Amino acid sequence: MQRNGAVPAPFEDAEEECPICHSKRYLRKDMKFMINPECYHKMCESCVDRIFSHGPAACPVAGCNKTLRRARFRKPTFRDLQMEREVDIRRRVAEVFNREEVDFDTLKDYNDYLNDVEDVTFNLIQNIDVEEAEAKLDAYAAANKQLIQSNMKRAKEGVDTFRARQEAAKESAQQRRKAALQEEEETRREEEEERRNLLKALDAGGDAEVLTRQSQEAMRYRAQIRKEALANEISANENANGSAQFTIRGLKKHVEKEEEEEEKPYDPFDGLSDKREYFVLQEDYGWENYDRLNKPEYSAGGYNIHEYYNRALCEAFSGLGVFIGDSSDEAPPAVASAGAALAAASPMSDDVF
Amino acid sequence: MAKLQEKTLTLLSNNKSTISTANSPFSDTSNDYAPPADLAAALNEQEKHKYIRLKQIGSGTYANVYKGHLRADPSSLVAIKKMKVQTDYKEGLSMDSIREIKFLQELSHPNIIALHSVFSSKDQNINLVIEFMPHGDLEMVIKDHDHVAYGLADVKAWMGMLGRATWFCHENFVLHRDIKPSNVLIAADGQLKLSDFGLARSFADPYQPMTHLVITNWYRPPELFYKAKYYSGVVDVWSCGCVLAQLVLRSAYIHGETDMQVLDAIVQALGQPTEENWPGVSKLENYVMMKPPTRPLTSKAEMMNLFGTLGPVGVDLLMAMLALDPRKRLTSKQVLEHEFFKIAPRPTKAADLPKKGGGEKQAAEDLKRKATLLGEGRGGKVAKKLDFGAARR
Numbered sequence: 001m002q003r004n005g006a007v008p009a010p011f012e013d014a015e016e017e018c019p020i021c022h023s024k025r026y027l028r029k030d031m032k033f034m035i036n037p038e039c040y041h042k043m044c045e046s047c048v049d050r051i052f053s054h055g056p057a058a059c060p061v062a063g064c065n066k067t068l069r070r071a072r073f074r075k076p077t078f079r080d081l082q083m084e085r086e087v088d089i090r091r092r093v094a095e096v097f098n099r100e101e102v103d104f105d106t107l108k109d110y111n112d113y114l115n116d117v118e119d120v121t122f123n124l125i126q127n128i129d130v131e132e133a134e135a136k137l138d139a140y141a142a143a144n145k146q147l148i149q150s151n152m153k154r155a156k157e158g159v160d161t162f163r164a165r166q167e168a169a170k171e172s173a174q175q176r177r178k179a180a181l182q183e184e185e186e187t188r189r190e191e192e193e194e195r196r197n198l199l200k201a202l203d204a205g206g207d208a209e210v211l212t213r214q215s216q217e218a219m220r221y222r223a224q225i226r227k228e229a230l231a232n233e234i235s236a237n238e239n240a241n242g243s244a245q246f247t248i249r250g251l252k253k254h255v256e257k258e259e260e261e262e263e264k265p266y267d268p269f270d271g272l273s274d275k276r277e278y279f280v281l282q283e284d285y286g287w288e289n290y291d292r293l294n295k296p297e298y299s300a301g302g303y304n305i306h307e308y309y310n311r312a313l314c315e316a317f318s319g320l321g322v323f324i325g326d327s328s329d330e331a332p333p334a335v336a337s338a339g340a341a342l343a344a345a346s347p348m349s350d351d352v353f
Numbered sequence: 354m355a356k357l358q359e360k361t362l363t364l365l366s367n368n369k370s371t372i373s374t375a376n377s378p379f380s381d382t383s384n385d386y387a388p389p390a391d392l393a394a395a396l397n398e399q400e401k402h403k404y405i406r407l408k409q410i411g412s413g414t415y416a417n418v419y420k421g422h423l424r425a426d427p428s429s430l431v432a433i434k435k436m437k438v439q440t441d442y443k444e445g446l447s448m449d450s451i452r453e454i455k456f457l458q459e460l461s462h463p464n465i466i467a468l469h470s471v472f473s474s475k476d477q478n479i480n481l482v483i484e485f486m487p488h489g490d491l492e493m494v495i496k497d498h499d500h501v502a503y504g505l506a507d508v509k510a511w512m513g514m515l516g517r518a519t520w521f522c523h524e525n526f527v528l529h530r531d532i533k534p535s536n537v538l539i540a541a542d543g544q545l546k547l548s549d550f551g552l553a554r555s556f557a558d559p560y561q562p563m564t565h566l567v568i569t570n571w572y573r574p575p576e577l578f579y580k581a582k583y584y585s586g587v588v589d590v591w592s593c594g595c596v597l598a599q600l601v602l603r604s605a606y607i608h609g610e611t612d613m614q615v616l617d618a619i620v621q622a623l624g625q626p627t628e629e630n631w632p633g634v635s636k637l638e639n640y641v642m643m644k645p646p647t648r649p650l651t652s653k654a655e656m657m658n659l660f661g662t663l664g665p666v667g668v669d670l671l672m673a674m675l676a677l678d679p680r681k682r683l684t685s686k687q688v689l690e691h692e693f694f695k696i697a698p699r700p701t702k703a704a705d706l707p708k709k710g711g712g713e714k715q716a717a718e719d720l721k722r723k724a725t726l727l728g729e730g731r732g733g734k735v736a737k738k739l740d741f742g743a744a745r746r
């Protein structure tokens with residue numbers, strides 16, 4: 001079984017998110033998911049733009065590493081990507097094995113033919129002997145080039161009526177979009193008029209400050225109305241989809257908070273530092289005793305004398321910040337001490353890191 | 354941090370109050386003070402009384418694991434790991450248990466599993482009270498192809514957290530010596546927690562030999578296969594490098610059934626260690642040239658073929674973590690300083706990371722597994738001796 005052959009299982013409806021950038025659908029209404037038939041890993045449109053706009057690149061989903069091209073990305077037709085892949089395979093097979101019942105003398109011959117086709121299809125879908133199945137498909141395609149072409153033409157004629165109906169649907173969608181654009185244009189015109197009115201009033205010698213404020217308020221009021229209308233429309237849509245879990249207000253807050261956090265650069269050390277307060281580690285202390293450590297028997301395993309210098313100094317200085325009166329009469333522990341101190345890494349420590 | 358180190362003495366007394374020393378496993382060490390027996394018993398009772406033990410959620414060779422919570426706050430869940438008395442140890446407690454308690458008690462970091470308390474129960478068993486980790490471990494996430502998809506930003510976030518945990522251990526002179534995905538637990542808030550300190554030890558003094566029989570072999574660096582006795586923190590960096598590779602591939606990068614096969618897998622994956630690329634390597638006790646012709650060091654282009662998801666900078670980091678010669682390998686600090694963590698994409702926030710809801714059962718699995726099947730002085734369970742006879746021929 002091929003590692004990359006596995007296709008992600010159907011994703012859950014709620015909280016659908018991009019596995020690459022973790023944008024969530026409920027936070028970004030306009031978010032679209034794309035897949036590439038090379039591996040069927042879904043990711044959001046902006047990830048596709050970001051990663052593949054400069055040419056082919058490795059699929060960003062860990063464990064895949066297939067090289068993908070921008071041009072082959074498309075919106076999946078099905079929510080179940082397993083299904084998406086199966087449909088693609090079936091379409092591909094059907095384009096090659098495109099004989100129809102009328103081409104056969106008997107029904108049995110036709111059924112045998114369908115059986116063979118299904119075997120190839122099944123193997124491709126289930127990733128069983130894929131190479132063999134692909135070879136069969138190629139061989140048939142090469143051997144029946146002419147026939148396939150003419151069958152394709154025949155099938156197309158049957159499809160034409162269907163296509164005409166689709167065109168009509170497309171048209172009505174275009175009309176709806178046009179209406180939306182008109183509406184937008186109207187609000188723009190409204191604003192323009194407001195501005196003109198303001199200028200006129202100013203020309204007529206009105207108090208600039210008052211007039212400007214009035215005009216701004218009017219505009220703000222109208223914007224507010226439009227915003228609310230939009231919000232209502234969106235939430236109505238959400239209700240229609242049965243997934244209205246978040247109000248527009250909550251959404252905005254969340255987004256703003258995220259942006260705020262995003263501003264701090266990532267700190268791989270998460271605020272901790274290895275600065276020692278009482279000493280600076282030297283490159284070499286000239287302790288002849290340790291010269292032998294340069295011999296390969298000792299050094300080739302990676303033993304690092306600097307780690308020892310660091311520890312020895314740390315232990316030597318540990319306790320410098322402690323007054324005798326504070327400590328109990330216990331003897332300071334030797335090795336275990338290093339860590340005991342670490343308990344102070346808890347937030348209550350007054351250390352500034 | 355330095356300041357922390359130097360605060361040792363003041364903190365020592367604080368420590369005593371949070372972690373009861375009654376029936377302490379340290380009573381045989383010179384630096385421990387011994388409270389009067391009745392006081393010890395009282396302290397122990399007090400500690401024990403703080404927790405309520407609920408149902409058992411797992412059992413293993415070394416420990417049984419129970420779910421529990423603070424008596425004062427039923428919503429604060431803990432896992433109580435009750436170590437079984439080992440009859441083959443005179444003290445009744447294995448070296449691993451002692452190590453684990455010692456290091457967990459010492460190391461407090463957001464990416465290292467927290468030991469809340471230690472107490473003994475009536476039957477003289479040691480109980481460790483640990484953070485409850487309901488989301489399983491990193492290995493489960495890597496393996497769950499069907500339900501978990503993740504990308505570079507997630508890998509980067511996980512490596513940052515694992516890197517911090519490793520660096521923090523080293524900064525405090527502790528070698529973990531068993532880093533692998535199943536020892537990296539996932540907290541409810543998405544943070545990774547390095548766990549299982551059963552094979553950990555403090556950095557060795559000069560000339561003080563250490564055992565090479567540590568680290569589960571798929572994550573073990575070549576110097577340990579060559580029986581190096583004097584090694585450093587970068588053994589853990591190698592393990593982290595293997596984890597990084599595995600996160601990308603979603604399957605183990607270097608693997609094999611026997612130690613011999615694993616070493617061979619290292620050579621096939623990264624190249625044959627020679628005197629040229631690793632001066633002095635031939636002086637290591639178990640060094641062996643694998644089959645000629647010598648496989649050259651793996652090029653960056655070859656690594657890009659396999660790890661393209663990481664991008665060129667990520668592949669640089671991976672290669673530097675998996676340098677054969679430990680002296681050329683990055684230290685855990687250098688790992689965190691690497692360009693990889695500075696460039697886009699920014700690491701995913703912990704809360705947004707994908708995780709698998711492993712539930713109680715997995716939490717118990719993780720804890721009871723107890724260290725690994727290898728280690729010093731553990732009789733039959735010690736890692737098999739390397740057999741290089743066949744390779745030398």
Ligand SMILES: [Zn+2]
Nearest residue numbers: 039041059064
């Ligand atoms: Zn993919």
Ligand SMILES: [Zn+2]
Nearest residue numbers: 018021044047
């Ligand atoms: Zn995305």
